[in-house]
Amino acid sequence: MFPLNRKVVLASAIAMASQVSFVQAAGYGINEQSASYLGTGFAGRASNAIDASISATNPAGISFLEGGTQMSVGVDVILEGGEFEGQRSYFDLASGQNKTDSGKTEDFQKTAFVPFGYLVVPFDDKWTFGLAGYAPYGIVLDYEDGWVGEGFGQKTSVQVMNLQGTASYKFNDDFSVGFGLIGSHVKGELTSKFSGIDGSIEGDDNALAWNIGAIWNVSENTTLGLAYHSKLDFTLEGEMDKSAPFNSSDDVELSIVMPEKLMASVTHKLDDQWTVMADVTWTRWSRFEEFNVVSAVDGGSESYVPMNWKNTWALSLGTSYQLDEYWLLRAGYMFDESPVSNETRTVRSPDANRNWFTFGANLKASNNMNIDFAYAYVKLQDGSIEESKHIHPDNTNEPDLAPSYGTVSGNYSSSSHIFGVQLNYLF
Template sequence: MKKILLSFVILSAPIVAQAAGFALIEQSASGMGNAFAGGGAIAEDASTIFFNPAGMSYIEGTQLVGAIHLIKPTVDFNGSISGTGKAGGDGGDAGDLSFAPNFYYKRDLTNTVKFGLGINAPFGLKTEYDATWMGRFQAIKSEVKTININPAIAFKLNDQLSVGAGISAMWAKAELTRAFNLGGPSAETTVKIKGDDWGFGFNIGAIYQATADTRLSVAYRSKVNQHLEGDSTSPLIAALNTNVTAAITLPETFSASAFSKLNDTWDLMGDVTWTRWSQFKELRVDFANPVLTDAVTAENWSNTLRYSIGANYHYSDDIKFRAGLAYDEEAISDQFRTARIPGNDRKWVSLGANWKVSPSSSIDVGYAHLFISDASINKNEGAGNGTLTGTYDGSVDILSAQYTHNF
């Protein structure tokens, strides 16, 4: 387990958010091909531990699932800055090639009771501009990393109804850097703030087998309160070399999903997921040094909905093709958009395939392209930090692979 966790930390270091706010929906490669439509009802493999733990009732025996997602976002800014007295470029591409892994384990305790363990990253963010860009007094690097350890259990109550529940232990780490304007034409320095914490939550779900070929599901994942503790450092400002704390609530989600086997060739699935981002009112950093006031950024995010539909085509007993579409609302309005998270609404187009390599193992691949709506910004960060005005143009490409083995 220590080796698995170490590998997970190494792989998930350069992670980037691809759902609303800084949520990550990339929790399986099998789901990627359908744009994660029907994620709580499809119960195809042990990744159901994340989407709906009740789905373990549909998986027989012991199963291991490992997945990796390569994520390449493009984030380009076009605009201007006023009020800093300093020049700078457009920041370059603020999105880097990133990796996000998932690991799931499931086994039978009895014929009707199943146990599972998931290790994944439900939240993540990384944007990083050139160090000399025009908006450096508002943001240079913004990074959030999480690791979620999620044991779960499922009960098959009868032939129609299954329920499941799990607990989450989530480690979160954040790092924020920006330049600090000291006034003169070339007088400036940098400030880095970082901190981490463990938080705890739970997830529950239920699946109802409406007919022999159709099932419906609901699933809920609780909020997780994180109280980050760390430090602030600056090479030229001694007062900023101090301890810091920051509190953030990672939001709860509720999803309703459906899966139906239309015939021997086609499956159809859909999903609606609600995320309560409205709890994120502000980002407040409290400095231990009493001469410093709190650093406060108004966020005022909104709750979001994500809609997805997907289909499977069974080409043969061993090969299955997938496709999916999704619309993912952004939590950030134009009024409160910042250079740290310049996201907007996303439209997903996904394709994938499953190949049964042997009776006990299979390989999944998935690809998605995300069309991100242009995002405008008009952010005034106060004296010396300037007013950043312009638009962001972005898109994302995701390539996923997964290996599933049954024992």
């Protein structure tokens, strides 16, 4: 049988479809849904209603946008990066000996473009509605040919698009609630190579989710925001293809639940120039106990990976400074805790705790148009890996290829540069 972890790739990538990315955000999440909030390290993203992109994090925020109907569109660009150095230890069937192949690979996290767009339309003094399109989850990993872990994973490409309809009700000048209904589509492509045999998996799925939030102006200068994002239920159906001499195609499925998320934000205006924000986000990553890819034909386990992830916290602080009539400057910091440890890290999810250092600016181009610019430097903590093939507990027979599959071990080191631009237009 072709290496079973090929299908684990499916699990890894699809999971990304609900909260992953190698250097963008911890676990399988991605934060790049706005250039304006990127500038403050995402601090205040649930309390500071500065443009239409707040609907992705707190749907209640669209009630407090000023200026009537408005649109926000933009893109964040995540540059390539990543470094691995290590070895693969295995039993060579041909020679009957234990062997070790060592190597180093760089820039396996490929440049990715993350687009987003939002439209907000006030209906009356109470009701405001919105429509949003954004890519909340995704990853592009492509290790170089011949790297020591190519049997565990070569290319991982995941594209996710969310379409969200939002409604917000403003009880009074100081309090609003909002609800967003989300339709999510995920598509993944995963490849790997073992003993000269190429394998690939492609699959997709659709799911419904929702978010809910509230915003309260505690005082003239202080605003609190609270938002909850529901879990996502995916049953991804895909196809596993193998090159010669197998030349076969097998249907596989993966059922997985993406964790819920709770965030709280505060925004405080110090004076006419300075504003400070803070944000805390909790994600229930402990839902990730295992990945189990099964045959669509007989339901038997084809690939099993124990995850054993932990719940995480993300903490951010940010500030903005009104320089003059045209320019608003921003800066922020975020500590993003990873659910992955040295014991649970894999080739498909080489995650680690990360520190974000961000800067941004907003230019008022005219009375009805302004432009956001943002930059972030993201540094992941170095982490080690020791990954082997796993057999589902229900399986009693060890696959013949297990001795040759071996173990990949080594160290990951990574950082990333992110640039964002966003146009905000008032109609």
